[in-house]
Amino acid sequence: xxxxxRRRFFNDYFKNTIRLVGELREAYAEVKTEIADASAETKNDxxxxxxxxxxxxxxxxxxxxxxxxxxxxxxxTQGMTQLDIVKEIxxxxxxxxxxx
Numbered sequence: 001x002x003x004x005x006r007r008r009f010f011n012d013y014f015k016n017t018i019r020l021v022g023e024l025r026e027a028y029a030e031v032k033t034e035i036a037d038a039s040a041e042t043k044n045d046x047x048x049x050x051x052x053x054x055x056x057x058x059x060x061x062x063x064x065x066x067x068x069x070x071x072x073x074x075x076x077t078q079g080m081t082q083l084d085i086v087k088e089i090x091x092x093x094x095x096x097x098x099x100x
Contacts, residue, residue: 049087059086 049055059082062069069089070077077085 049083049090052081052083055083055086059083062086 048058052059063082066082066085066089069075070085073089073092075085075088075092080088
């Protein structure tokens with residue numbers, strides 16, 4: 001009589017592998033969608049600087065460091081408001097992070 005346990009083992013292994021691949025594809029698609037949604041939300045991150053009120057937390061918390069950043073980035077601040085300065089620092093740092 002033939003030992004079917006080996007055949008059953010490989011059949012089960014194959015079925016489980018196929019199911020795992022399907023589950024991995026679904027999980028990957030979900031994560032990819034979540035990442036796309038998150039990046040779409042941050043696409044307009046400069047909207048944060050539309051008004052002094054919306055950017056106030058950043059301005060108030062970073063006021064101690066603004067002079068250092070202005071000196072480091074060589075920004076001419078003459079005639080600029082704190083909001084303009086913070087926005088300029090943010091834009092330059094973002095450009096630097098994205099590279100050339």
